[in-house]
Amino acid sequence: MDNITKMIVINSSKVLPSDVVIKLYESNADVMIKETCFGVMVSGERSVVDKLLFETRKIDPYGIFIKERGFAPGEPNRCRATRRGGARPGFHMLETEERILPQIAQGLRALDKGEIPPQKMKKKKLELEKLKEIIMKAEVS
Amino acid sequence: MKVFIYPTNSLILSDLVERFGHEPLAVMQEISKRVNTPGLDSPPMNITPEDPKIGLKYAAVEVPSGVRGRMALNGPLISKAEAAIIVRDPVVSFGCMGCARTNELVNFLIRAKKIPILDLNYPSSEEEAKEFVYRISQFLKSLGQEEKK
Numbered sequence: 001m002d003n004i005t006k007m008i009v010i011n012s013s014k015v016l017p018s019d020v021v022i023k024l025y026e027s028n029a030d031v032m033i034k035e036t037c038f039g040v041m042v043s044g045e046r047s048v049v050d051k052l053l054f055e056t057r058k059i060d061p062y063g064i065f066i067k068e069r070g071f072a073p074g075e076p077n078r079c080r081a082t083r084r085g086g087a088r089p090g091f092h093m094l095e096t097e098e099r100i101l102p103q104i105a106q107g108l109r110a111l112d113k114g115e116i117p118p119q120k121m122k123k124k125k126l127e128l129e130k131l132k133e134i135i136m137k138a139e140v141s
Numbered sequence: 142m143k144v145f146i147y148p149t150n151s152l153i154l155s156d157l158v159e160r161f162g163h164e165p166l167a168v169m170q171e172i173s174k175r176v177n178t179p180g181l182d183s184p185p186m187n188i189t190p191e192d193p194k195i196g197l198k199y200a201a202v203e204v205p206s207g208v209r210g211r212m213a214l215n216g217p218l219i220s221k222a223e224a225a226i227i228v229r230d231p232v233v234s235f236g237c238m239g240c241a242r243t244n245e246l247v248n249f250l251i252r253a254k255k256i257p258i259l260d261l262n263y264p265s266s267e268e269e270a271k272e273f274v275y276r277i278s279q280f281l282k283s284l285g286q287e288e289k290k
Contacts, residue, residue: 004173009152057160067155068165070172070186077176077185089185090150096233097152104153106267107274117272 005043005069006053007036009094011101012063020056020064027052034073038094039064041073062105142284145222145251147244148231149215157274158226161281166218188213200246211243219250224257224284226277231263257284 010017021035024042029052031044042049057064071078080088110117142163146154149168158165175187182189188210196209199216227248234244252258259280264270 003177065152065156066159067150067152068167068169068173070169071176075176075185077181093148093150093233094152100153100264100270103264103267103270104157104274107264107270107272110271111274111278115271117268117275120272 002046003044003072004046004049005041005072006049006066007041007069008039008053008056009065009067009098009101010039010060010063011065011098011105012060015060015063020059023056023059024052027055032073038098041069043072062108065101065104142223143221144281144284145218145225147225147227147247147251148233149218149247151228151231154226154228154277157277158281161278163224163281163284166222168214168218171214171217199250205242207240208243208246211240212246215243215247216250219247219254222251222254222256224259224280225251226259226261226280227251229260229262257287 008017008020010020017035017037017039020040021033024031024033024040029044029048031042031049031052034041034043042053044052053066057066076082078088080086143166144158144163145166146158148154151167155165155167155169172186176185178187181187192213193206193209196204196206196212196216199212200209234241257280259276261273261276262269264273
């Protein structure tokens with residue numbers, strides 16, 4: 001049996017971690033659920049967790065982001081409670097990426113609307129002949 | 142298709158790859174294998190003295206054991222990768238995953254593998270984020286078409 005843990009990071013104005021937890025409990029699936037400040041952690045058999053989170057994402061597709069986690073919820077080697085506080089390893093990565101999640105959500109909305117972002121104009125490099133010309137002019141004066 | 146992501150623990154890349162129907166290859170899977178196997182020899186990540194030996198496949202013996210130990214996690218992911226999405230110089234690579242030499246080696250190995258690669262920067266504005274998501278979606282769609290062929 002392949003057990004995995006996935007973390008749901010919620011960055012939504014409509015959904016709270018507690019709402020997601022209630023939905024997860026309603027599903028009656030055989031998983032372990034832990035509510036956290038950033039979202040929810042779900043641990044269980046891979047097929048069950050994947051299926052459950054596929055449905056959970058539909059609550060707010062632009063506000064719910066999911067990734068796998070190596071450690072199970074409450075792992076004593078990772079949990080702050082048994083490590084005398086401080087930032088949990090991996091917190092800084094999460095913090096950095098969480099800042100741009102609203103922008104990513106906008107990007108996903110635009111993609112679903114079919115918007116194509118304008119191509120950026122690439123800066124052309126200075127041509128060799130033009131550079132030589134500039135040098136020649138500078139030398140004369 | 143199995144898509145390697147860099148930074149290897151990125152939430153955004155992992156989510157987007159899964160959202161667009163591919164399998165993300167992230168370092169969390171390798172850590173999960175180590176910490177969930179019975180018998181934890183070296184907590185928290187269970188990196189034992191055997192791991193730098195596994196890392197010898199990717200880096201020479203005079204390379205610091207830290208690099209080789211990290212490569213024992215990243216190496217199997219690179220060897221499984223069929224495509225890659227790489228964010229250039231992420232700020233976080235200075236922090237917890239901040240072994241510059243390992244990051245260089247990972248980038249080199251993934252480029253040397255000659256698989257489809259998408260190079261990006263983290264977005265800093267809404268317009269850039271739209272382009273970021275659009276380019277990733279197009280890249281992953283093109284991978285799906287390649288797979289059908």
